[in-house]
Amino acid sequence: MVVLLEGMCPGLDKDLLRSLRAADIRTVEDLVSSDIEDVAQKCSVSYKALLSIRRVLLAQHTAFPVSGADLYEELLSSTAILSTGNPSLDKLLDSGLYTGEITELSGGPGSGKSQVCFGVSVHIAHRLKQSVIYIDTTGGLTASRLLQMLQTETDNTDEQMEALQRIHTFRLFDVCALLDCLYGLCSGGLHKARVGGGSVKAVIVDSVSAVIAPLLGGRHNEGMSLMIQVAAALKTMAKDFSVAVLVTNHVTRSGSGEVQPGLGVSWSHIPRTRILLERVETGACVSRPGRRRVTLVKSSRQACRIKEDFDLQRWSGADGEAPSGKRKLDQADP
Amino acid sequence: MAESGTQLFARLEARRCLKDIEPRLFADDGGPDHGEVVELYGPEGTGKTELLYHLLCRCVLPVAAGGLEVDVVFVDTDYSLDMFRLVSILDNRLNAGVSTSLTSARSNDAALRSCLSRLLVVHCCSSSQLLLTFHFLETTLSSRPSVALLLIDSISAFYWPDRSEGGASVTRQEEKLSKCSELMARLLRDYRITIFATCHTIRRSSSGPSSSSSASEPDRSYLCRSWQRLVTHRLLCSRQEAENKLAPADGGNRELRSRQVFSVHCSSSWMGTKASRVSSFTVTDGGVEFT
Numbered sequence: 227m228v229v230l231l232e233g234m235c236p237g238l239d240k241d242l243l244r245s246l247r248a249a250d251i252r253t254v255e256d257l258v259s260s261d262i263e264d265v266a267q268k269c270s271v272s273y274k275a276l277l278s279i280r281r282v283l284l285a286q287h288t289a290f291p292v293s294g295a296d297l298y299e300e301l302l303s304s305t306a307i308l309s310t311g312n313p314s315l316d317k318l319l320d321s322g323l324y325t326g327e328i329t330e331l332s333g334g335p336g337s338g339k340s341q342v343c344f345g346v347s348v349h350i351a352h353r354l355k356q357s358v359i360y361i362d363t364t365g366g367l368t369a370s371r372l373l374q375m376l377q378t379e380t381d382n383t384d385e386q387m388e389a390l391q392r393i394h395t396f397r398l399f400d401v402c403a404l405l406d407c408l409y410g411l412c413s414g415g416l417h418k419a420r421v422g423g424g425s426v427k428a429v430i431v432d433s434v435s436a437v438i439a440p441l442l443g444g445r446h447n448e449g450m451s452l453m454i455q456v457a458a459a460l461k462t463m464a465k466d467f468s469v470a471v472l473v474t475n476h477v478t479r480s481g482s483g484e485v486q487p488g489l490g491v492s493w494s495h496i497p498r499t500r501i502l503l504e505r506v507e508t509g510a511c512v513s514r515p516g517r518r519r520v521t522l523v524k525s526s527r528q529a530c531r532i533k534e535d536f537d538l539q540r541w542s543g544a545d546g547e548a549p550s551g552k553r554k555l556d557q558a559d560p
Numbered sequence: 561m562a563e564s565g566t567q568l569f570a571r572l573e574a575r576r577c578l579k580d581i582e583p584r585l586f587a588d589d590g591g592p593d594h595g596e597v598v599e600l601y602g603p604e605g606t607g608k609t610e611l612l613y614h615l616l617c618r619c620v621l622p623v624a625a626g627g628l629e630v631d632v633v634f635v636d637t638d639y640s641l642d643m644f645r646l647v648s649i650l651d652n653r654l655n656a657g658v659s660t661s662l663t664s665a666r667s668n669d670a671a672l673r674s675c676l677s678r679l680l681v682v683h684c685c686s687s688s689q690l691l692l693t694f695h696f697l698e699t700t701l702s703s704r705p706s707v708a709l710l711l712i713d714s715i716s717a718f719y720w721p722d723r724s725e726g727g728a729s730v731t732r733q734e735e736k737l738s739k740c741s742e743l744m745a746r747l748l749r750d751y752r753i754t755i756f757a758t759c760h761t762i763r764r765s766s767s768g769p770s771s772s773s774s775a776s777e778p779d780r781s782y783l784c785r786s787w788q789r790l791v792t793h794r795l796l797c798s799r800q801e802a803e804n805k806l807a808p809a810d811g812g813n814r815e816l817r818s819r820q821v822f823s824v825h826c827s828s829s830w831m832g833t834k835a836s837r838v839s840s841f842t843v844t845d846g847g848v849e850f851t
Contacts, residue, residue, distance in 0.1 A: 227688050255688050258695050259739060288696040289689055291633065294620075294643075294679030301643050451724030454717075458685060461639040465683075481764075492720065494604035495638065495760045524605050526642050530820060 311349030333503030602797030734784035
C-alpha cells in the first residue's frame, strides 16, 4: 500500500491531493484502479493531467518485465557455485551452494547442523577468500570452535586471523531483530561487510526455525505472516546481491512416522534445495562418532532421495594427514 | 477510454489459441481456450513448477522443434524461476528436434536466444505491487499481440501477509487478491489470453484412517471467491507413493534408476459441463515426460 503524498510526481500538488482524498482515493493502487474520466470530473482536473500522473506513478511503483534473454545473461555473469568444502555434501548439492538461492539444512538435535554451518563458513572464508555473514539465533556459535577448524586447515596465524575477520556474526533471538538485521543488510550492510576483503558471498542463518517456530500455531496468523516476510527478505537478498543463503531447520515426524523438515507446508515451498541430516545408527559406530548421513529431500537439479555419508570430524574428506596432492582446489566458478 | 487504431487491432486480433498446448493433461479436446484459467494446485515437490517449465518451453520453442512460437509473460512472485533449469530443458528439446542435421554451437545459441526473447519475466514482491503490475501489463499486452500465455508462479505467495494485514475482517484480507482477480478477468476478456497459475497448499493432507470427515479437505481452494470463479481447469498434482516405478534407464547405464512418478488429476468445468482426466509423468533432464 503506497499512500499518495504531495510531490510524489510532477503535478501532484496539495490541492489535487485534497480533492483526490475527498473522492476517496488515498493510495497509488486506488488511483491506478479507478476510472480516470470519472475522477477527473469529480475533482475538476484535466483528464490529460491525471492520465499522465497515473502513468508516472505506475512506472515508479510497478515491477518491470525483463526479457528472458537479458535475465539469462545477467544470471550467467552473476551466479557462482560455492563449494561447501566437503566432497560428499558437494556431490549432493550438485557441486555446492548456488548463489541466488536458499538452501535448507534440517536435522534433529545434535545431528550436526551448526557444525556443518561452521564448516561451510570456514571453507568460504579461508579457501575461497570471500566474506560470510553468520546470523546465530541459538547461541551456538563460538569463535574458538571456528579457530579450531581453521587450525586444521592452516598453521599460519595470519591467515587464520584473516579468515576469522571475513566471518561477520550477528546474534539475535527473536524474529523482529532478525527482520531488522536482514533489512539492514539489504540496505547497505552487505556493502559495508566488504571492507574486510572479498565481497559477501554467503549468508548463513542458524537457525531460522528457532525464531519462527514459537510463533506458529494458535489462532493468530501473525506467525505465518512473519515467516513469509523473513522468507521474502532472504530471497530478495539472495537474488539482488547474488549471495547463497543457507538456513537450518528442525525436524518433526509426519503422520506416517517418518522424519521431515519442520516449519510446515507453507515454508516447504521457500527453499530451492532441502537436505536432511541424520546420525548414522550402526553398531560399529563407537570409533567414528562423527559419521552422518545426509539425504536430498528437494532439488530442482538432481533426483531426490539420494544419500551421502560423511564424517563431521574430517570436513574436507581427506583421510590422510598430507594436505597437498590429493586435495582438490575448490574454487568458486566465475 | 479512447484507444488508438493500433491498440484496437492488437486487442481484437486473434491471439494463438492454446487448446493444444498439452493434450495429455486435459480431457479430450478440453484444452484451455481463450480467456480460460488453469490452476495447478499441490503440495511441495509434486512437479508444479516443472509442469510450468514444460508448458513454457512448448510455447516459446520454434515450430520446427515442436513448439508454438508464442510470447509468454511469467509473473514470478516468490523468486522460484530457475533460469538454468529452463535453459537446460530448452537446450535438450532444441537438440532433440534437430538431431539429424548438422548443428553448430552458434546456431544453437541463436535459437536459444530467440526462444528466450519470447519470454518476459516480472518479479513481484507484494500483492499491491502485483496489482500495479497487472495494470502495467495491460500496456505490454496491447503492444505485443503475440503474447498468448500468462504464467503466474505462484498466486498464493501473498496469502499469509494479506491475511495478517487485513486483520479480523475477511473482506479486507481478500481485498487485494479480489482486485487482482477482477483485473485479470478484464484482461482475459479484452485480450483473450490464457492464464496458468500455481497455488501452494497450506494444509498437509492427513493420511491414514484417522482422517475424520469433519476435517476440511486439503484440496479445497482457500483463495478468495473472485479467483475461484475465474478458474476453469484445476490440476491437482501429487506424488505417487510407495511403488518405486522403475523407469528404463538410458542405454549404457548399468543400473536402473528409479524415478519418482507424479500424477495430475485435471478437473475442468466450463459451460456447465464437467470433465476430468488423470495423467502421470516423470521428470527427466529434458523436462517432463508423460508415462
